[in-house]
Amino acid sequence: MADASAVAVRRPRNSAWPSPASLILTAVVVAGVFAFPWLNPGYRALSFAVTTGVTAIVLYGMAIPFGQAGIMSLGYAGLMGFGAYTAAILSRDFGMNMWEAMPFSALVAALAAGLFGLPSLRISGHHFAITTYVMCELLRIALINGGKFTGAATGLDLPPIGTVLGVKLDKLSNTYLLVAAFMFISMLAAYCVARSRYGRTLRSIRENEQLARSIGVNTNMHKVGAFTLSGLFAGVGGALQAYNFRHISPDLYGGAISLYFALMVMLGGPRTIFGPLAGAIIVTFLPEVMRVDPVDSRIAYGLALIAVVMLLPGGVIAAAGRGYQWAVRALLGTRPKAGSADAGASWT
Amino acid sequence: MATLEIRGLRKTFGGVVALAGVDVTIQSGEILGIIGPNGSGKTTLFNTVCGVYKPNGGTIRWNGVDIAGKPSYAIGCLGLGRTFQQAMSFPALTVRENVQIAIEHGSRRAHGLGPRWSSPEELLEFVGLGGFADEVASVMPFGNLRRLGVAVALGGRPAQLLLDEPAAGLNEGESVQLIHLLRRAHELGVGICIIDHHVGLMAELCARLAVLHFGNKIADGPTEAVLNDPKVIEVYLGGDE
Numbered sequence: 282m283a284d285a286s287a288v289a290v291r292r293p294r295n296s297a298w299p300s301p302a303s304l305i306l307t308a309v310v311v312a313g314v315f316a317f318p319w320l321n322p323g324y325r326a327l328s329f330a331v332t333t334g335v336t337a338i339v340l341y342g343m344a345i346p347f348g349q350a351g352i353m354s355l356g357y358a359g360l361m362g363f364g365a366y367t368a369a370i371l372s373r374d375f376g377m378n379m380w381e382a383m384p385f386s387a388l389v390a391a392l393a394a395g396l397f398g399l400p401s402l403r404i405s406g407h408h409f410a411i412t413t414y415v416m417c418e419l420l421r422i423a424l425i426n427g428g429k430f431t432g433a434a435t436g437l438d439l440p441p442i443g444t445v446l447g448v449k450l451d452k453l454s455n456t457y458l459l460v461a462a463f464m465f466i467s468m469l470a471a472y473c474v475a476r477s478r479y480g481r482t483l484r485s486i487r488e489n490e491q492l493a494r495s496i497g498v499n500t501n502m503h504k505v506g507a508f509t510l511s512g513l514f515a516g517v518g519g520a521l522q523a524y525n526f527r528h529i530s531p532d533l534y535g536g537a538i539s540l541y542f543a544l545m546v547m548l549g550g551p552r553t554i555f556g557p558l559a560g561a562i563i564v565t566f567l568p569e570v571m572r573v574d575p576v577d578s579r580i581a582y583g584l585a586l587i588a589v590v591m592l593l594p595g596g597v598i599a600a601a602g603r604g605y606q607w608a609v610r611a612l613l614g615t616r617p618k619a620g621s622a623d624a625g626a627s628w629t
Numbered sequence: 630m631a632t633l634e635i636r637g638l639r640k641t642f643g644g645v646v647a648l649a650g651v652d653v654t655i656q657s658g659e660i661l662g663i664i665g666p667n668g669s670g671k672t673t674l675f676n677t678v679c680g681v682y683k684p685n686g687g688t689i690r691w692n693g694v695d696i697a698g699k700p701s702y703a704i705g706c707l708g709l710g711r712t713f714q715q716a717m718s719f720p721a722l723t724v725r726e727n728v729q730i731a732i733e734h735g736s737r738r739a740h741g742l743g744p745r746w747s748s749p750e751e752l753l754e755f756v757g758l759g760g761f762a763d764e765v766a767s768v769m770p771f772g773n774l775r776r777l778g779v780a781v782a783l784g785g786r787p788a789q790l791l792l793d794e795p796a797a798g799l800n801e802g803e804s805v806q807l808i809h810l811l812r813r814a815h816e817l818g819v820g821i822c823i824i825d826h827h828v829g830l831m832a833e834l835c836a837r838l839a840v841l842h843f844g845n846k847i848a849d850g851p852t853e854a855v856l857n858d859p860k861v862i863e864v865y866l867g868g869d870e
Binding site: 478481482484485488489491492493494495496497498499500 | 679681700701702703705706710711713717718719720721722726729730731733734735781782784785
């Protein structure tokens with residue numbers, strides 16, 4: 282009964298390839314994002330698009346512990362800060378360029394993320410979120426009081442990114458393409474994590490920690506591991522952001538910024554492939570490009586967050602996926618095959 | 630054959646003595662039932678053995694290794710599986726994913742002692758949930774959820790399975806099916822130790838019974854002898870229950 286030969290092995294759906302509909306949608310999104318600079322968006326929109334892409338990189342990292350392991354951290358602005366300051370200090374003291382500094386940024390942010398995640402072994406939910414928020418604020422205060430090493434409240438300056446293979450990456454449209462490439466790599470990485478055995482292990486922690494432990498899942502190790510992994514994304518995002526702005530200061534990495542990150546992930550949906558990107562676009566890009574009054578937009582975020590949490594759990598992308606399935610059913614009078622038309626709606 | 634040896638196990642919660650020095654030996658070749666009135670320490674016994682609580686005294690040896698006070702995941706890795714009093718699952722995941730997670734962790738073990746499952750489907754077929762692989766766990770009827778709990782535990786490749794009231798909330802027919810399932814698991818070489826209130830079910834399934842009362846073991850032996858023991862009849866079977 283229990284040996285390998287006894288029962289025909291059907292391939293579990295989790296390891297199957299994504300459906301054609303998802304692949305087409307993904308191709309459209311990738312093409313759209315890379316085509317953006319050729320639509321003559323103007324300097325202002327393009328520079329916000331770069332910021333949006335950098336933010337999305339961090340959000341894809343955040344989606345791993347939040348979406349998969351179910352642990353919300355408000356430390357990601359701070360982790361991005363670790364990445365950014367690492368890049369700036371390595372440039373100033375050791376003359377490293379962005380490419381040389383980026384691995385260190387990722388590593389430092391990952392270690393910090395593991396450290397930020399440690400309280401999750403003892404506390405959970407809101408209490409943990411508040412703890413990480415406080416850590417972020419502590420980092421900001423430490424940066425302000427860091428004297429010459431951190432540039433105090435003024436912050437630090439960075440050199441231009443420079444030229445790679447004859448491509449001048451400091452030209453804004455090229456910076457945009459660079460960030461877009463990193464953003465899609467992050468998306469792919471987060472997707473692979475979610476679909477992997479490791480992703481399933483993290484979901485078991487989210488769903489029932491006690492049961493997970495009883496079958497031998499070292500939940501503490503995997504929680505800290507998920508945070509550490511997500512820190513890599515934040516570090517890369519921080520380095521890119523530092524070189525994009527060419528000037529960083531402590532106010533970029535406070536707890537309030539982390540709250541915006543959380544807002545974006547929840548609006549877009551942490552468990553969907555396009556959720557973090559959608560969240561970043563909705564909160565970082567659209568209000569600025571449409572020149573919405575900042576006070577109005579904050580009111581709108583509050584209302585939107587309440588609406589999403591109450592009406593669209595899983596975020597707008599998951600809701601769009603469900604809407605699409607509903608439309609297919611209504612139009613064709615059939616149920617779409619499971620997984621065939623999820624419109625990238627779900628990783629899990 | 631795997632052996633779980635519990636000697637002088639003590640567990641107190643503040644002033645409450647939940648286990649007052651319990652001795653039990655469980656061989657994986659047998660089906661042992663543990664009965665006792667509410668509050669007699671049955672679930673505490675499982676939770677202490679499985680590392681949810683740290684014992685205040687005594688030893689727990691699993692295949693000769695002292696596991697007292699080890700974290701519960703480490704004990705799960707050693708081939709000691711369990712189910713819970715509440716029907717537990719990974720609720721938002723599909724039934725297939727529920728058991729897949731367990732199998733992935735079970736198959737990783739070098740010293741996994743229980744039966745090996747080649748796929749989630751095989752295990753689901755074994756517990757009678759073959760047609761439910763794509764269902765989300767939380768929407769399944771309660772009886773299936775109980776089976777899923779057993780499936781997840783079996784997926785971890787336990788040599789010994791500790792079942793905490795697996796038949797609670799099940800109707801007559803479902804209880805009978807559960808007994809069949811546990812018997813078949815036992816035939817695969819999984820040791821079964823089961824807590825339940827249902828004396829009829831226990832009498833049918835278990836060759837040996839141990840009785841707990843206020844944290845003490847008051848009887849241990851062949852089922853029939855234990856059920857006829859005057860002490861047992863007084864504290865449990867003939868009590869106010």
